[in-house]
Amino acid sequence: MKAFKSDLHIHTCLSPCAELEMSPLAVVNIALNRGIDIIAVTDHNSAENVSAAQKAADGTTLTVLAGMEIASSEEAHILAFFDHAEDIIKLQDIIYENLLPGENDEKMFGEQIVVNEKDEVLDFNKKLLIGATMLPAQEIISTIHSLGGLAAASHIDKDAFSIISQLGFISDDLEFDALEMSPNTARAEAEQAFEMYKSFAWISSSDSHFPDDIGKRTTIFHMNEPTIKEMSLAFQNIDGREVVWE
Ligand SMILES: [Zn+2]
Ligand SMILES: [Zn+2]
Numbered sequence: 148m149k150a151f152k153s154d155l156h157i158h159t160c161l162s163p164c165a166e167l168e169m170s171p172l173a174v175v176n177i178a179l180n181r182g183i184d185i186i187a188v189t190d191h192n193s194a195e196n197v198s199a200a201q202k203a204a205d206g207t208t209l210t211v212l213a214g215m216e217i218a219s220s221e222e223a224h225i226l227a228f229f230d231h232a233e234d235i236i237k238l239q240d241i242i243y244e245n246l247l248p249g250e251n252d253e254k255m256f257g258e259q260i261v262v263n264e265k266d267e268v269l270d271f272n273k274k275l276l277i278g279a280t281m282l283p284a285q286e287i288i289s290t291i292h293s294l295g296g297l298a299a300a301s302h303i304d305k306d307a308f309s310i311i312s313q314l315g316f317i318s319d320d321l322e323f324d325a326l327e328m329s330p331n332t333a334r335a336e337a338e339q340a341f342e343m344y345k346s347f348a349w350i351s352s353s354d355s356h357f358p359d360d361i362g363k364r365t366t367i368f369h370m371n372e373p374t375i376k377e378m379s380l381a382f383q384n385i386d387g388r389e390v391v392w393e
Pocket of ligand 2: 156158216354
């Protein structure tokens with residue numbers, strides 16, 4: 148079994164709130180420089196920069212998971228993780244059908260840039276990606292699972308856009324595979340504040356919008372290989388696999 152240093156929450160220049168320097172290629176190079184083994188590209192309500200990041204990491208030691216950070220109808224953020232870009236495009240189709248109507252206001256929110264693995268601009272996404280979807284959290288989680296992915300509740304320690312800030316608590320019908328803490332909360336604080344959620348696996352990630360933040364918080368996965376299947380087993384502590392962060 149190996150230890151995989153992972154940062155599973157990174158936005159690229161497709162997220163209107165992320166820095167333009169966060170191109171898929173730049174994110175991959177920074178992650179490699181910082182000794183990270185697994186990242187997930189998790190843009191708001193879109194996965195259009197995932198395949199560029201995966202191509203940029205091709206032949207390196209870095210695994211790029213196909214991710215997305217989805218805003219539920221309750222405005223709770225939920226992370227989705229898949230192995231392959233093809234899998235997350237199926238999820239993206241469903242999310243796009245359920246986005247609130249409207250166009251991105253580039254002046255107010257920022258540009259949403261689709262880039263290839265060589266840093267060439269392919270498109271400016273005009274959808275309202277920063278807004279919520281019309282899908283309740285429970286439906287998002289079950290959709291992610293039906294497509295073979297893993298679902299984590301984003302930054303549950305934050306007082307906005309988290310499942311706890313929006314719903315008050317995590318009800319039993321929400322079958323998250325993991326809960327995420329932001330870098331603002333230390334392990335000891337999390338143990339105190341979220342003791343009632345200890346039956347869930349916990350991860351912590353950077354939620355990077357800027358290059359400096361990549362790898363600011365990481366989670367170590369002890370498992371056999373950097374795949375969704377192994378991560379799922381690690382979340383359940385099966386056969387010595389485990390998930391650790393401090
Ligand atoms: Zn978020
Ligand atoms: Zn985020």
